[in-house]
Amino acid sequence: MKKVKIAGRKVFPIGLGTSNMGDKADKFEQEVEAIRVGLDNGVQVIDTAEMYGYGNAERLVAQAIKPSDYSREDLFLISKVLPSNASKKDLPISLENSLKRLNTDYLDLYLLHWKGNIPIEETIEALEKVKSQGKIKSWGVSNIDVDDLEKIINLPDGIKCEANQVRYNLGDRGIEFNLVPAMNKLEMPLIAYSPIARGDSFGTNLTKQKVLMEIAEKHQTDIFQILLAWCIRNGHTIAIPQSSNTTHVIDNVRAVEIQLSRQDLEQIDSVYPEPSRKQPLALW
Template sequence: MKSVRIAGRKVFPIGLGTANMGSDKSIYNQELEAIRGGLEAGIQVIDTAESYGNGDAENLVGHAIAPFDRKNLFLVSKVLPSNASKTQIPVSIDRSLKRLNTEYLDMYLLHWKGNIPIEETVLAMEKVKDSGKIKAWGVSNFDAEDIYALRRMDGGINCSTNQVRYNLGDRGIEFDLLPTLNQFDMALMAYSPIARGDQFGANLTKQKKVIELAEKYNVDVFQILLAWSIRDGQTLAIPKSSKIEHVLKNVDAATISLNSDDLRKLDEVSPKPTSKMPLALWY
């Protein structure tokens, strides 16, 4: 079984994203079934945030994980930049833990950069980690220069991961950010790993070469895009789906091993970056 290492732990390389989940009561049970079905199929990582539905997603996750062995899970949540101060991070983490019905998080992320000095956030993260309420911490939506600056701060070398938008159509991080993360042995968490569009507005699911690969492996085009996102063995992808059938297909995508010829064809669909590109953002 494929795995990826994050914060010193090996986990299944495909997780569960939960943005915009938990708020629509008409599909709450469907979303609950999707999360539990994914966990039963081998998924370990669930990614959420205090901002998702003002805590609704965390409440959903807390409900979903109740029947499972906590030590087998890898729970990730994110703190809003406005709450990333030395006084507010302790408040936010306690609220997240209560909604998730757990005593600790495996990973706690700064959702994006804000007005609070990052030096203060780092020290607050370290203090929360020392308390045992989080096992590790990281950042989200940080570019290469942000990572270098972070590493120079007291405690900054303890940043374990960076969560950014990454998919076949959004490859800008390959130019400088991904090499930077590899240099510092920081795991990449990829959100929106099966986004349909690229920077030119093309729908990747309609591309002939993507369709041909899906036919070759007898899978759907979304599974090909997801398999591409974890191809290097160092990326943890966190696609979001509220339907169990889609979640199970995501799990199966980890069994697809794209060869060099396959990857060359996908490079023709969406080429590697040859210069610095703006970080693709979606909060």
């Protein structure tokens, strides 16, 4: 298993997403346990955002990573600022609120959740300021396509953008046309959300796709693990599947053990081909 380099760290390529978590009191302990099981099995990256449950997901993460049980230095915490809060005035406030909810002194990575109306130059200035204060170790972006990413990189301090988080899975391969090549050139890792597309793509149930079933049987695993193994196959991607089921979390982690062969990848491409033209960025 090859770790992925991000913001000067090398981390486990499967992380934990927390979208839609932390909102239901009757599931809170189960969700805490799911995160802890992931950490106990090698996961380092936990992804959350101020938007998720209006901060409830961050509170959930705080409960799961109590300092008495986990070393903060071993974790890689990511949160995201809403575009409407990404100004010089409001970004520090949003960050401080996220830190309080997470019960931590700093974030390893702070992302602009998506492009908004506040000039990106102002957002970068705000991000660099909180980084200089030690409140974040690094910053990046989310849901940013190639044209906007290139503009960011060419701005003062834009080259300090450490990552881009976008939707990426077997059914959403559009970013492979020009965004992934551009990021590879910059040695910028991809953080892939919805990496298994909830088992469904283009109205097709992936769990019943014949080629995927054959490959899963060959590797003595299930299709969801094949989808994750495919997602992280290039060594520059961190996948952040979301699950509150401890068994599924362990299965997700074990996807790193699967080595897809060239024949496997060619078979997958025959059913879900690489993009041959530019496609709109897939969102949520």
